[in-house]
Amino acid sequence: MQKQVLSVTAVLLMSLMTFCFPAISLAQEIDILIKEGHVIDAKNKIDAVMDVAIANGKILRVAPGIPVNNAKKVIQADGLYVTPGLIDLHTHVFVGSNPGFADGFSSVSPDDITFKAGITTVVDAGTSGWKNFPVFKSQVIERSQTRILAFLNIAGSGMTGFPSEEDLNDMDARMTSLVIQQYPEIIVGVKIGHYRGDEWTPFDRALEAGRKAGVPLLVECHLPGLPLEEILKKLRPGDIHTHSFCVASDRTCLLDDDGRVRPYVLEARDKGVRFDVGHGGGMFHFSVAVPALKQGLLPNSFGSDLHRFSMNSGMKNMLDIMSKYLNMGMSIEDIVFRATWNSALSIKREDLGQLSEGAVADLAVLRVNKGNFGFIDAGGNRLKGDRRIDAELTIRAGRIVWDQNGISAPDWNTK
């Protein structure tokens, strides 16, 4: 007991000292120093071999030649890429024991998948609505190590399936905007996903909720009654269109029959509408993505559309999607930009997706493996490739949460 009192006093004293004398804490120790990795930090325009120092869960410094003598732990990362923790903009993580997605078994606990893929932040794509967001928050968000942000579904109970998602009475723009404003740290936007009718009411209410709360709208486009051209016209700069590169029965493809990106899609892009991948189990096809990339329609983010029925399919995790784009011809720097800083911009969270001094220490250390690989799309078709991105190490708020090969660990017989 006495010991405990002593240690509590010590902790108090230490935090007081840290609080009062920031100069001391700066000169003090580095918790983790990642040496000589190739740092890609798009926000800060860094694309070079550098060291990254982490202290107290934050980025302390990014610079070449940071001395190792102040570091408690040194991790050698030569030959590896050091990037901000990846952001998966499109997931379904409101896992629970009911059937379906909202509070359901079709969602996935993010920690099962994220850290092994270098992801430190996921954004839930409207699995909950204003009515059940508090359950989502206490049941999953607060229990997960992954940072979970969310788009709030315009349907008040979120993704409860057909037909309950068709209920216009359950789409309340004001309530949606009020709950968004109640949780500004977590909720980053509104989502409209599934609606089979041909009236614009749900869509307009979602837009209205977004306007009221000052957040973007994520359009998931299972909206067979609403023409794509009109949808894109209604979207504001900064709104997000997901499932962008697929062939699906309930929506218009972004390419026309001759494989050209439709002009109104390019107009929307030029206006500032953002395009997310949203791969999922059925929503990414090379036959669309490859021509789109060639014609300059690039995804702003690599949202995976993670859920129980996509996780073992052509989509394995977001790194798998990034590897696809790497083999389709995008540069690793551009890919990392879109998976970090550009994704942060889409959700207006400029505190994330970058390695500025003082930013939360969410990092990924990635390896680009060379060999003979293959990647499958949602149609079960393969793209051959010679590179695959793997996560060696993932750090969330300064803590190592994934270490594939023990690069941060001492040998068992020398400790």
Added chain:
Amino acid sequence: MFLLKKFNFLTGYVPASILFLFYFLIISVTLQSQTVDILLKGGHVIDPKNKIDAQMDVAIKDGKISGVALAIPETSARKVIDVHGLYVTPGLIDMHVHAFHGTDPGAYIANGWDALPPDGFTFRAGVTTVVDAGSAGWRNFRTFKSQTIDRSQTRILAFLNIVGEGMTGRFEEQDVTDMNPVMTANMITRLYPGILVGIKSAHYWGDFTQVDRAVEAGRLADVPVMVDFGEHNPPLPIEELFMKHLRPGDIWTHTYANAPGDREVPVDENGKVKPFIFEAQKRGIIFDVGHGGGAFHWKQAIPSVKQGFIADVISSDLHIGSMNGGMKDMSNLLSKFLNMGLSLQDVILRATWKPATVIKRPDLGSLGVGSDADIAVFSLHTGNYGFLDVRGTKMKGTQKLEAELTIRAGKIVWDLNGIGAPDWNAVP
């Protein structure tokens, strides 16, 4: 294998080539008349039960293994997957997981957040069957079944906890009045004999009472007992547990844990395996790895393996506390044992046929013709790798298994590199 055995037996009488041709013809005729759904061509098959360790083809039809033989003709198959250079094994059995995921506030593993729906961890590691290690007891098993087992693609079997409430929490798990051998045995024999394969005793702070009740239930239901022994202060003697309380065929899990304050360990302070451990293994006590987040230490595992004390079964103890740590998944665990010096064949045995026999499910863990087509295809990579234990220390290694393809009941449920897929620009 029946083919090779007869082949050897008869070579004295009939020229080998004629005999081979004869069998080949029979096989090809049979296979051509019944179209094969998937043909795995040219892989190195390791099927310990059937003593196959050679390059062979594997044919799948209607969700079952329809043939394992040399040179099965490609013309008979709807889909041919070239697996040259890869290892084809029975789908792995992970004999120790916690899969009773749920949202019960305050619950630990039974219907709780610490357990995991298995599909996110199994197929990508070549696992097709998991055995839940007592997350549920007889009172809440039905919830486990409807909520997780019936909804998962992975085959989920289970040890039923001797505690009626299962692993609701350490506190509840001490309730001796909730350890009912008759109710436990009845649920196994009368209600779910196809799913429940044994009984679990775990996390008990008292004397041998819990183990004894579990063994009593095990006798009543004729199933093995798995014991997670520990948390006694001071630790109870494991020699007494192995020699007096458990029966041959009963299982001790967390074999290579190193927490001498809580549980007696097999390797003493001088790095020697205690002699009675070998006697216990001889007596038929089954040693299970149950790696978990706190139960696998290089300090125990490496000296044990060097001195010939090798766990009978390699299993993960999958739960949220192990999934992102040193454990990761079964392919990582098998790689650890490979790099400690076990042969690939031995490692595969300990994650397929061996656990199948321990849980008395001879229908699983092999590639026998007629059995469910649960199959894993692995790459064996060479390079510089590291493997973590739960203490956060590393053993370096040069070999790593990776699951290329996993098939569950004839369906492809994992294809890492699209070896089972056509090229996108070759499809009309």
